Amino acid sequence: xxxxxxxxxxxxxxxxxxxxxxxxxxxxxxxxxxxxxxxxxxxxxxxxxxxxxxxxxxxxxxxxxxxxxxxxxxxxxxxxxxxxxxxxxxxxxxxxxxxxxxxxxxxxxxxxxxxxxxxxxxxxxxxxxxxxxxxxxxxxxxxxxxxxxxxxxxxxxxxxxxxxxxxxxxxxxxxxxxxxxxxxxxxxxxxxxxxxxxxxxxxxxxxxxxxxxxxxxx
Numbered sequence: 001x002x003x004x005x006x007x008x009x010x011x012x013x014x015x016x017x018x019x020x021x022x023x024x025x026x027x028x029x030x031x032x033x034x035x036x037x038x039x040x041x042x043x044x045x046x047x048x049x050x051x052x053x054x055x056x057x058x059x060x061x062x063x064x065x066x067x068x069x070x071x072x073x074x075x076x077x078x079x080x081x082x083x084x085x086x087x088x089x090x091x092x093x094x095x096x097x098x099x100x101x102x103x104x105x106x107x108x109x110x111x112x113x114x115x116x117x118x119x120x121x122x123x124x125x126x127x128x129x130x131x132x133x134x135x136x137x138x139x140x141x142x143x144x145x146x147x148x149x150x151x152x153x154x155x156x157x158x159x160x161x162x163x164x165x166x167x168x169x170x171x172x173x174x175x176x177x178x179x180x181x182x183x184x185x186x187x188x189x190x191x192x193x194x195x196x197x198x199x200x201x202x203x204x205x206x207x208x209x210x211x212x213x214x215x216x217x218x
Contacts, residue, residue: 085211167187
């Protein structure tokens with residue numbers, strides 16, 4: 001999502017006419033290192049908790065073409081605008097790094113991350129509505145970062161959004177990181193859940209904490 005906004009800004013500034021954006025997530029190094037770490041120590045509830053989120057991670061890849069409106073023929077999918085906010089005071093809640101030459105390590109305080117993430121989402125949503133003129137009832141479809149059912153329910157309850165307008169893929173793909181939201185949008189389009197003329201709210205929330213919400217006219 002961040003790359004979309006960078007490309008859109010460069011197009012609006014006349015620096016480029018079009019951009020091809022790609023992204024990929026490989027879960028294998030993290031998942032395999034997590035299993036090795038857990039197998040090397042006695043397993044307790046508190047010992048497993050920081051690693052549990054790692055076991056939900058999935059792999060995926062996405063690509064998108066962003067271009068100036070006058071280059072498009074036929075139906076257009078338009079990025080209307082959006083808002084980004086950060087709460088870097090919570091950066092310690094999810095930390096990752098390399099582990100040797102070909103492995104990754106990550107530890108997450110999932111419960112605290114949920115509370116802080118939803119709090120940041122509430123602030124971002126308020127600014128998003130003020131910026132775009134949208135309300136909770138404007139979008140025909142919501143596409144969010146994919147974590148799990150508890151996170152989704154808490155987010156929708158806090159923002160006062162209609163859960164029936166959500167489309168999710170975490171049930172089959174897991175949490176594919178930066179790929180999750182655009183891959184879910186693509187899947188929704190393929191399955192007819194997002195149709196021409198729909199207004200779509202993309203609600204991106206990630207560790208850091210960072211939140212980016214975009215308004216899309218499909």
